[in-house]
Amino acid sequence: MNLTRTALATRAQVIRAANFQTNDEAGGEDVIDDAIKEAEMEVLGDYGDPIRNATFFIMNSQLKYEFRPDKSQVYRVDLLFIRDDDNDRIDYTADTTASESSKTYVQDLEFNTVTFAQDTVNAMDGNRVQVQYVPYAMHTLVRLKAAIYLLDRSNITNAESNTPTLQSRLQSQIDKIEVAIQEWKIVGSEDEKNYDPTYGENIPQRRFITY
Numbered sequence: 001m002n003l004t005r006t007a008l009a010t011r012a013q014v015i016r017a018a019n020f021q022t023n024d025e026a027g028g029e030d031v032i033d034d035a036i037k038e039a040e041m042e043v044l045g046d047y048g049d050p051i052r053n054a055t056f057f058i059m060n061s062q063l064k065y066e067f068r069p070d071k072s073q074v075y076r077v078d079l080l081f082i083r084d085d086d087n088d089r090i091d092y093t094a095d096t097t098a099s100e101s102s103k104t105y106v107q108d109l110e111f112n113t114v115t116f117a118q119d120t121v122n123a124m125d126g127n128r129v130q131v132q133y134v135p136y137a138m139h140t141l142v143r144l145k146a147a148i149y150l151l152d153r154s155n156i157t158n159a160e161s162n163t164p165t166l167q168s169r170l171q172s173q174i175d176k177i178e179v180a181i182q183e184w185k186i187v188g189s190e191d192e193k194n195y196d197p198t199y200g201e202n203i204p205q206r207r208f209i210t211y
Contacts, residue, residue: 007037008036008040008138011023011029014026015150018147018166019166020150026150031150031153032146036142036146038145039141039142039149042145043141043142043145050134050138051134052068052132052133052201053201054069054131054133055130055201055203056204056205058121058124058127060121062121064114064115068133068203071112072135072136073109073110074136075133075135076134076139077134078134080092080105080114080129082127082128083127083128083130092105098116098117099119100120100123105117105120137180140177141174141177144170148170151166152167
């Protein structure tokens with residue numbers, strides 16, 4: 001895992017989960033960064049690369065495309081590109097409007113869709129799109145695990161022995177998420193016939209096809 005890429009949780013998200021008010025209260029920026037990296041490494045060891053890959057093909061009759069095989073929440077899209085007729089990679093970035101000249105698309109993380117401009121689908125008809133995204137569950141695991149590391153380091157304990165500590169509440173949330181994503185430990189997808197080891201999850205486009 002390349003830790004120089006964008007972290008799966010921000011400092012602000014982690015200290016908020018740990019109920020700290022400031023970075024200094026949590027031990028400082030370096031301590032928070034170390035907690036995030038340690039959490040990322042733990043998630044990597046348990047579930048493989050947290051970043052998922054998906055692929056589909058452009059159709060000139062369709063502007064909107066799904067990039068995830070289920071309706072589970074996505075934290076962010078890290079990368080989207082299209083392979084042109086020469087198999088060269090052309091990167092597109094998310095924006096409020098889709099434009100072929102600006103190489104932009106519109107993303108909807110609530111419904112796991114991306115929308116291209118008509119000029120883009122005309123120019124790239126039949127070409128492969130590749131998407132790298134972070135499932136929200138993976139982000140949440142990193143955020144909560146990093147928060148626990150900070151709390152453990154600060155030795156915060158609850159004075160009432162019969163009251164669950166913040167650590168135990170966070171761990172309970174982690175346990176529930178990990179139960180829900182156990183199938184992700186299997187190489188490939190829930191539906192193996194749609195998994196490509198090179199390109200990732202092949203997403204059949206059904207909902208937005210124009211007949």
